[in-house]
């Protein structure tokens with residue numbers, strides 16, 4: 001279904017008090033979405049549950065960001081990220097997301113949990129510019145080289161500013 005959607009230039013903007021919440025199983029399949037998640041995605045709850053979370057992936061998003069997300073989650077750490085999502089009608093909406101592992105009482109990872117809020121305008125200017133450069137490297141190279149170069153662009157930026165990914169994201 002997601003492959004047939006053409007992205008449009010229409011933006012949906014989160015409201016100040018909105019929280020978009022979703023949960024997935026360990027493989028990234030959606031197991032829960034709150035009312036606002038369903039509203040922004042444009043899908044019905046029925047369509048979302050059991051579906052891979054990439055159903056709302058926007059083609060402008062760098063693969064390197066999702067690699068970092070999954071690498072971090074696999075190390076059982078939380079991650080914050082700016083994400084451009086695509087709704088069912090092709091419109092887009094930016095979120096500031098926090099994603100964490102969920103555990104059972106034995107301490108096993110049973111899935112992941114994400115809460116998103118409205119990103120700051122000033123932060124989006126920086127992130128949009130960075131993501132565009134990263135995505136260009138990914139699209140203009142073979143998949144492996146593209147991912148490597150896109151990741152390197154991000155890590156070089158962090159080195160230049162003598163900062164970590166987490167500090168950088170939270171400083172925006």
Ligand SMILES: Cc1cc2nc3c(=O)[nH]c(=O)nc-3n(C[C@H](O)[C@H](O)[C@H](O)COP(=O)(O)O)c2cc1C
Nearest residue numbers: 024028053054056057058066083085099112113114
């Ligand atoms: C809890 C959780 C929330 C996620 N939220 C989003 C999201 O809002 N948008 C998105 O594009 N990917 C999200 N992802 C990542 C997707 O699972 C997926 O990796 C990404 O869309 C890239 O698609 P691909 O892995 O098929 O390339 C989330 C993953 C998890 C575990």
